[in-house]
Amino acid sequence: MFVHNVFFWLKEKDNAEAREQLLAGIKSLEAIESIESVYIGTPAATRRPVIDATYDFAEILVFADEAAHDVYQVHPLHKKFVDENAHLWEKVLIYDVEA
Amino acid sequence: MFVHNVFFWLKEKDNAEAREQLLAGIKSLEAIESIESVYIGTPAATRRPVIDATYDFAEILVFADEAAHDVYQVHPLHKKFVDENAHLWEKVLIYDVEA
Numbered sequence: 745m746f747v748h749n750v751f752f753w754l755k756e757k758d759n760a761e762a763r764e765q766l767l768a769g770i771k772s773l774e775a776i777e778s779i780e781s782v783y784i785g786t787p788a789a790t791r792r793p794v795i796d797a798t799y800d801f802a803e804i805l806v807f808a809d810e811a812a813h814d815v816y817q818v819h820p821l822h823k824k825f826v827d828e829n830a831h832l833w834e835k836v837l838i839y840d841v842e843a
Numbered sequence: 844m845f846v847h848n849v850f851f852w853l854k855e856k857d858n859a860e861a862r863e864q865l866l867a868g869i870k871s872l873e874a875i876e877s878i879e880s881v882y883i884g885t886p887a888a889t890r891r892p893v894i895d896a897t898y899d900f901a902e903i904l905v906f907a908d909e910a911a912h913d914v915y916q917v918h919p920l921h922k923k924f925v926d927e928n929a930h931l932w933e934k935v936l937i938y939d940v941e942a
Contacts, residue, residue, distance in 0.1 A: 745882055745884075746887060747882045747884070747901070747903055749848055749901075749903070749938070751938060781880070783844055783846045783905065783940060783942035784942055785844075785846070785940040785941045785942030786940070786941055787938075787939065787940070787941070788845060788909060788912075788939035788940060788941040789909065789941070790909070790912075790937075790939045792937070794935050794936060794937050795937045795938070795939060796936060796937065796938055797938075797939070799938070802846070802848075802938060802940040802942070804846055804848070804903070804940065804942070806882065810887060810888065810889070813887075813889075836893050837893060837895060838889075838891070838893050838894045838895070839848070839850060839886075839894070839895055839896075839898070839901060840886065840887035840889045840894060840896070841882060841884040841885070841886070841887060841901040841903065842884045842885055842886070842887040842888070843882035843883055843884030843901070843903070
């Protein structure tokens with residue numbers, strides 16, 4: 745399996761409109777057919793020194809393999825998502841895992 | 844769902860014995876009953892500026908909720924894993940996601 749973990753930090757954390765737009769954008773990605781499982785959310789309530797809970801949204805996508813992930817990267821819905829929302833985030837951090 | 848993403852950086856990246864021991868330790872956690880899905884692996888081949896591929900092992904555990912995650916945290920297998928392997932890693936970084 746190939747797990748694509750993406751964490752987003754908003755430029756304006758307290759801008760409710762920006763939050764809603766980014767979340768809706770992330771959710772639009774669920775429709776991409778090559779995704780096997782998808783988890784979209786926010787930091788859980790857990791707090792320990794080793795936990796990074798500073799991000800605003802997480803998107804964890806599970807694919808059968810890297811080829812299925814590559815289909816996602818070039819999918820029109822993904823391109824639309826980046827085009828329409830990239831200005832909202834200050835930072836994006838990705839961990840791709842071959843599992 | 845509650846997704847517990849853990850990334851490990853080994854103290855000795857080129858120590859094959861340490862790698863094998865840590866991987867075996869991470870895999871021993873799969874037996875904990877409150878886990879719904881588990882993905883264990885290493886950095887995928889993808890490389891872009893926003894991708895962090897410097898970690899050595901990733902463990903992505905999916906639980907029904909935070910309570911199921913809490914059962915895992917205090918489980919004897921988890922405690923044994925930390926006791927026996929914590930000396931092997933230089934850094935551990937966790938992202939808990941309420942999804």
